[in-house]
Amino acid sequence: MASGIRDKVAILGMGCSKFGERWDRNAEDLMVEAFEEGLKDAGIERDQIEAAWFGTAIEEQHVGKSGIPLAMTLRLPYIPVTRVENYCATGTEAFRGAVYAVASGAVDIALALGVEKLKDTGYGGLPQRGRGGLNNLFWANISAPGSFAQLAAAYRAKHRVDAKDLKRAMAHISVKSHDNGAKNPKAHLRNRITEDDVMKAPMIADPLGLYDCCGVSDGSACAIVTTPEIARGLGKKDLVAVKALQLAVSNGQEVQFDDWDGSYFATTRVAAKRAYREAGIDDPRKRISMFDVHDCFSITELVTMEDLGISEEGKAINDVLDGFYDASGRVPCQIDGGLKCFGHPIGASGLRMLYEMYLQLSGRAGERQRPAPVLGMTHNLGGFPSQNVSSVTIVGSYGA
Amino acid sequence: MSDAFGILSYGAYLPRRRLQRKTIAAANGWFNPGLRSLAKGERAMANWDEDTVTMAVEAARNCLAGMPPAAIGQLMLASTTHPYDDRQNAGIVATALHLGSALRVLDVTGSLRAGTSALATALAVGGNALVAAGEHRLAKAASPQEMHYGDGAAAVLVGRGEPIARLVAAHSETVDFVHQYRGHDRAHDYAWEERWIRDEGYMKIVPAALGALFAASGTTASSVTHFCMPCTLPRVAAGLAKRVGLPETALRDNLAAACGDSGVAHPLLMLAHALEDAKPGDRVLVAAFGQGCDALLFEVTEAIRKLPPRAGVKGALARRKEETNYERFLAFNDHITLERGMRAETDLGTPLSTLYRNRDMITGLVGGRCRDCGTLQFPRGRYCVNPKCNALDSQDDQPFSDLGAKVMSYTADVLTYSPDPPAYYGMIQFDDGGRMMADFADVDEGKVEVGMPMRMMFRIKENDAARGFVRYFWKATPAANS
Numbered sequence: 001m002a003s004g005i006r007d008k009v010a011i012l013g014m015g016c017s018k019f020g021e022r023w024d025r026n027a028e029d030l031m032v033e034a035f036e037e038g039l040k041d042a043g044i045e046r047d048q049i050e051a052a053w054f055g056t057a058i059e060e061q062h063v064g065k066s067g068i069p070l071a072m073t074l075r076l077p078y079i080p081v082t083r084v085e086n087y088c089a090t091g092t093e094a095f096r097g098a099v100y101a102v103a104s105g106a107v108d109i110a111l112a113l114g115v116e117k118l119k120d121t122g123y124g125g126l127p128q129r130g131r132g133g134l135n136n137l138f139w140a141n142i143s144a145p146g147s148f149a150q151l152a153a154a155y156r157a158k159h160r161v162d163a164k165d166l167k168r169a170m171a172h173i174s175v176k177s178h179d180n181g182a183k184n185p186k187a188h189l190r191n192r193i194t195e196d197d198v199m200k201a202p203m204i205a206d207p208l209g210l211y212d213c214c215g216v217s218d219g220s221a222c223a224i225v226t227t228p229e230i231a232r233g234l235g236k237k238d239l240v241a242v243k244a245l246q247l248a249v250s251n252g253q254e255v256q257f258d259d260w261d262g263s264y265f266a267t268t269r270v271a272a273k274r275a276y277r278e279a280g281i282d283d284p285r286k287r288i289s290m291f292d293v294h295d296c297f298s299i300t301e302l303v304t305m306e307d308l309g310i311s312e313e314g315k316a317i318n319d320v321l322d323g324f325y326d327a328s329g330r331v332p333c334q335i336d337g338g339l340k341c342f343g344h345p346i347g348a349s350g351l352r353m354l355y356e357m358y359l360q361l362s363g364r365a366g367e368r369q370r371p372a373p374v375l376g377m378t379h380n381l382g383g384f385p386s387q388n389v390s391s392v393t394i395v396g397s398y399g400a
Numbered sequence: 401m402s403d404a405f406g407i408l409s410y411g412a413y414l415p416r417r418r419l420q421r422k423t424i425a426a427a428n429g430w431f432n433p434g435l436r437s438l439a440k441g442e443r444a445m446a447n448w449d450e451d452t453v454t455m456a457v458e459a460a461r462n463c464l465a466g467m468p469p470a471a472i473g474q475l476m477l478a479s480t481t482h483p484y485d486d487r488q489n490a491g492i493v494a495t496a497l498h499l500g501s502a503l504r505v506l507d508v509t510g511s512l513r514a515g516t517s518a519l520a521t522a523l524a525v526g527g528n529a530l531v532a533a534g535e536h537r538l539a540k541a542a543s544p545q546e547m548h549y550g551d552g553a554a555a556v557l558v559g560r561g562e563p564i565a566r567l568v569a570a571h572s573e574t575v576d577f578v579h580q581y582r583g584h585d586r587a588h589d590y591a592w593e594e595r596w597i598r599d600e601g602y603m604k605i606v607p608a609a610l611g612a613l614f615a616a617s618g619t620t621a622s623s624v625t626h627f628c629m630p631c632t633l634p635r636v637a638a639g640l641a642k643r644v645g646l647p648e649t650a651l652r653d654n655l656a657a658a659c660g661d662s663g664v665a666h667p668l669l670m671l672a673h674a675l676e677d678a679k680p681g682d683r684v685l686v687a688a689f690g691q692g693c694d695a696l697l698f699e700v701t702e703a704i705r706k707l708p709p710r711a712g713v714k715g716a717l718a719r720r721k722e723e724t725n726y727e728r729f730l731a732f733n734d735h736i737t738l739e740r741g742m743r744a745e746t747d748l749g750t751p752l753s754t755l756y757r758n759r760d761m762i763t764g765l766v767g768g769r770c771r772d773c774g775t776l777q778f779p780r781g782r783y784c785v786n787p788k789c790n791a792l793d794s795q796d797d798q799p800f801s802d803l804g805a806k807v808m809s810y811t812a813d814v815l816t817y818s819p820d821p822p823a824y825y826g827m828i829q830f831d832d833g834g835r836m837m838a839d840f841a842d843v844d845e846g847k848v849e850v851g852m853p854m855r856m857m858f859r860i861k862e863n864d865a866a867r868g869f870v871r872y873f874w875k876a877t878p879a880a881n882s
Contacts, residue, residue, distance in 0.1 A: 121742070125815055128743040136748045137755060137762050137861070138779070138873055140825040140839045146813035147837075150826055154809040157850035205813040206822070255827075255837060256777050256785045262809035262827055385809075386827060386837055 004278040007398055008103045010231040010239040012224045013042025016355040019219035019342045020188040027062040027117040028073045030220035034348075035074055035113060042109075042224040043234060046074065049224065050107035052081045055094035055114035057346035057382075058127055059085070062117035070113060087382020088294060089247065089391040090114060091221065091350030096245050096391075098225050108230055115220035116345030125216060126344075145205040145213055147384035148297040152207050154262030155303060159314040167207055169317040170298035171198035174211045174340055176326050177295060181337025183367045188217040189341040198298075212298040217343025221351035223358075228398055239398035240361045243279035243375065246271040246392045255386040265381065267390035268307035275392040276309075281375070285310050288394075289373035290360060291325075291333040292353035294381040295340050301333065304379060308392070327368070335360065335368055346382075350391065353378035357395050374400050405526065406563025407698065408470070409707065410672040411463025411555040413455050413534075414659050414716040416842045416881065417723040418442035421547055427726040428542035438547040443660030445723055446536050446551040448732040448819040449841060449860040452479045453489055454872065455553035456534035457496045457858040459665075461802075462716075463530070463555035464497070466708030470559055474504045474529035476522060478514040478664050480582070481536045482507055483870050492872065493532060495763040496858050498799055512690030515664040519556055520570045520694055528559030535663035538733055540588050548632045550660020552716070554668035564707050565675060565684065565698040569617030573609040574692035577601050594633055602636050602689060603643065609693035610644045610685070619697065621645035625682040628670035631689065632656045646685070658717050667694075673713040680704060711882075719881060721844070732819070743817040748862070750869040760797065765856060765874045767834060768795030776800075776834035798834075800856065805830045805876060807852045810840070828854050828876050841875040842882075853879040 015038030017030045025033075039046060054070035056063060063069035067081030086093045091114035098110035121127045126144055130136050156166055175195055181187040193211060201209035231239055248267035254260040272284075281287050293308070295301035302320060305311045310331065311319045319325060325333035334340065336356035339349060357376030359365040375396035382389045425439035446455070456477055475497075477490035490505035508518040515533035522529035534553035539545035579601050580591035591597075606629075614621055627650040629637035641651050652674055655666075662669055667688040674684045678700040688694045711719070723729065730736045758779075760766040767778030773789040778800050784791045810826030824840035826848070840848070841859050854876040861873035 123742045125743075128746045128817070130746070130748045133751045133754045134758055137751075137758065137871065140837045141813075141816050141818060141823050142825060142837065143813055143816035145815055146811045146823070146825065149811035149813070150809035153811065153826070153850055203812075203822075204815050205811045208811075251787075252781065252785050253787060256779075256781075256835065257775070257787070258829065258833055258835065384837075 005099065005103055005245050006243050006279055007228065007241045009099045009225050009242045010228045010236070010398060011358055011395065012044070012109065012226045012231050012234065012236065013038045014221070014223045014355045014358045015039070015041060016186055016221040016352055017219050018186050019217045019345065019352070021119050022218040023119065025218065027115050028069070030117065030218060031070065031073050031113060031115045034220040034222045038222040038224050044109065044224070047077055048109050049076065049079060049111045050109055051079055051098070051101050052076060052111040052113065053094040053097035054081055054083045055085070055090040055112070055347035056083065056116060057085050057087065057090045058116065058118065058129065061120055061127055063115070086389050088296065088344065088346055089350060089380040089382045089389045090347045091352070092378070092380045092391040092393055095223055095351060095354060095393070096247070098223065099242050099245060102225050102227060109224060109226045111222060111224050112351060113220065113222035114347035114351045116347045117218045118216050118345055119218050142384065143205060145208050145297060147386070148300050149205040149208045150262060151303050151385050152299045155299070158261055158263045161317065163207060165317065167199060168195065169302060169320045170212055171195040172320050173295065173298040173301050174198050177334045177338045177340035180327055180335055180368065181341025184337045184341065187337040187341040188215050188343045208297055208299065214296050214339035215341065215343030217345050219342065219345040219348045219352065221348045221355050223351055223354060238362065240358050240395055241398040243394040243396050244275035244392065246275040246278065247389060249389045250383070250387040252387070262385065264303055265307045265385060265388065265390055267388055268304060268379065268381065268392070271390045271392040272308045275394055279394045284308065285331070288331060288375050288377050290331060290335050290357070290370055291377050291379070292336060292338065292356055293333060293379040295334055295338040296344060296381065300381065304381070305333065308379065332370065335370065350378065350380045354393065354395060361395065361397060402562050403560050404563050404566060405560050406558065406566035407556055408559050408561050408563055409463050409467050409557040410675050410712065411459045411461070411710060412553070412669055412672045412713040412716045413458035413462060414444040414552045414719070415446045415450050415455065416719055416721050417445045417447060418659070418720045419445040419723045419729050423724045423726050424547055432542045435542065435544070435547060438544065441657035442722065443547070443550040444552050444662070445729055446732065447842065449875070450551070451483050451536045451860060451870065452481045452534040452553070453483055453492050454858050454860060455536070455551065456532040456555065457493050459534065459553035459555040460493060460497055460530060460532045462710055462712065463557050465710055467557065470528050470561065472499055472503065472530050473527045474522065474525070475499060476506045476508050476518040476529065476531045478508040478518040478531065478533040479535055480509055480512065480514065480664055482509060492763060495759055498764050498766070512663055513667070513688035513692065513694045515668045516686060516688040516694035516696060517572065519668065520572065520696055522558050523567050523570065531556045531558065533665040533668045535665045537663050538587050541730065541735060545589060545591065548656065548661050550662050552659060552662035552665050552669060554665050554672050556668055556671065562703040562706070563701055564704040565700045568619060568683065568697040568699050569613050570696045571609055571613035571616060572692065572694045573605060573612070575605050576691055577605060578691065598633050598636055602631060602633065603639065606640050606687055606689060606693050607643050609695045610687065613695045613697060617697065622647060623683050624650045624685045624697070626674040626678060626684040627651050628667060628674055628684065628686040630654055630661060630666040630670055632661045669713060675700065675704065676712050676714055678704060741817060747866060750864045750867050750871065762873055764799060765801040767798050767800050769798035770794050771796060776830065776832055778834050778836050800830060800834060801874060803830045803832055804879065805854045805856070807848060807850055807854060808835065809850065810848045824848060838876040841877045843878060855879045855882050857882070
């Protein structure tokens, strides 16, 4: 019986670039920006890194394929560099690779770095691209907002929710994230908005309006991980350790079989259960201090809080409107501003979420700092509600 | 079961949008004031994702619906607007209809009577044959043709069994009378003066053909109960009836006011319309004009009472949505240059080998049915999708095209590129099992709901303009609209 990842690996240092429309910077510049911060934070030399995982998803827009762009940009000394791509979980997947390498004992110190430069397409939104030879011949003409928007239709039908009530809760989610993002100097969007702004925004994919959608940005983030023993040996105190690293991938049941109703993420439910078991958490609603979930769209966040078992099924609207997930609420969600305000440079996002958890757990989150957080959870979702990859990561104080 | 030979069934299809002729006149009357006198009624207008092949598939499905499975040995697709010059258009229709590969197919073209010529040939050759005719007619802005033309398709199944109509006589005249033509590589027809066409063309060539038909068959004009004469020139059909001695009551509505002249498809559309009204013993005369004249005389049999109900022409006419946006018509027919945005530049290529390997799945919407657990699934994987089964290579072919479905989730997407935004799509659940994320076709804004019944339609998925390739696939359309 595998013992899981809990407390086997500690975060030695993290870095995160400023996210935004970085017109004056290449992807390589953003990578260096994140790496310099991470390396200083870790307090090590570059040559102490023994292996690296590099996350990019739409690499044809910027650095190209393989691990070479990371090795060349950072001048890594001929170490193994693995490039990973797993839709929007790409950044978290890079982290998982580095953590597993350390946990296995194969290396002492490993780097995970994710980057995406999305703003060189010439238009707003994610780059339009093919889905693969056969898929191009039969997949519906879907966009990201269009596929996630369908959650709302199915959720309303299942729980008999009025369209306006659901949209109001979705609006609150975006307003709350903007309130948080306004306090974060690294966020892309730092303006506050009102529920009315959200309700009246131009439609993107019914019922998702402009403010129901996360931004599109350039950015990079990284983590340097090692064993708790080595971290201590390097003088680190109050270690932030990895508690759970789970990933669930659709096998076609949702999109081809008949037992899914379109209103939730089957993968997230599986990954969350496994993560709580791995981290030894029985009552996540009470024990998790804060969340950074994959709020690519407001409806995604709402549904996800049920799939993670924090809100009861069909009741997330109440928690959202009660302010349960606000910065001032019981369990804040997107305390850094989330994808909503950081945008979603795909390869970087998972690591950017962990960066906030790491800052909070280290007591270094400045204006956004929560009182004595113990456990933080991040979540990524890549693909479409009907077929996706869902990652659930828990980090927290070592030994907690 | 009788072994008589003749017409076994018919079907029709019209695109749902009906462009109002007064809309055309309002747009173009400043340039051609004469158009205002034509501004009555409406014309069927192909959606951006419809062409001759897709409309012919729908007409053929309408024709075959409810019919006992017959081994169809021949399929003809008649049109002057086949999407491909070198790729058997009828072969696409055959694959969409799951007719198998033991099949003779012909694309019949070159004249506005290609539809009747194909039908006459099928009747002369014998054997079970499906004759489909479709037309997606282009016309220059502000031309009379833009007013007169319409898009549509019809299909006729001939063969042995219990024919609903048997052929009494057929005659063809071939005369190189060029009342209009379209040269190679030209998008639009070039037409001569209507008065000359009427006097020297219709009024001389058609009577010659009909006279020969009656003389050779020993029948009389007075015995005809339905006269199908697709001619949009005023009073010509009536004049012909009078000249030939057909009963005044036999003259049928040429459907010009309701859907426009669908070219090669139109004589068959009028034939199908006549068969919908006909009683046993009625005689239906169909004529088609174009560098000569085809004339076919049918006698309706008792079996017409037993023909399974179908939407047919009347159903196709009733399935309509008024279109009053002339610019949309121009855009669908590529007659104006729209700024389609950078998202429209995405080039997905056209992998012919991939399409060939998966032609049943893509063109025929064939998925799988698991022999071990009975689960229907699309597409067909090597392993059954049922998590309690997951058997390897356990699935038989399962066509999904005729299975009913319901909307499970949906959206209207303005971000993704669509020639007709917003793009409607969603997850549909087939009533017998299986589901797919499907594009929706012919949806009314704000009218989609979870649980809404849908049916599948053969449509253009995408035009690969860079390579001149049309990619076809199936879309879901509200069953109430079909």
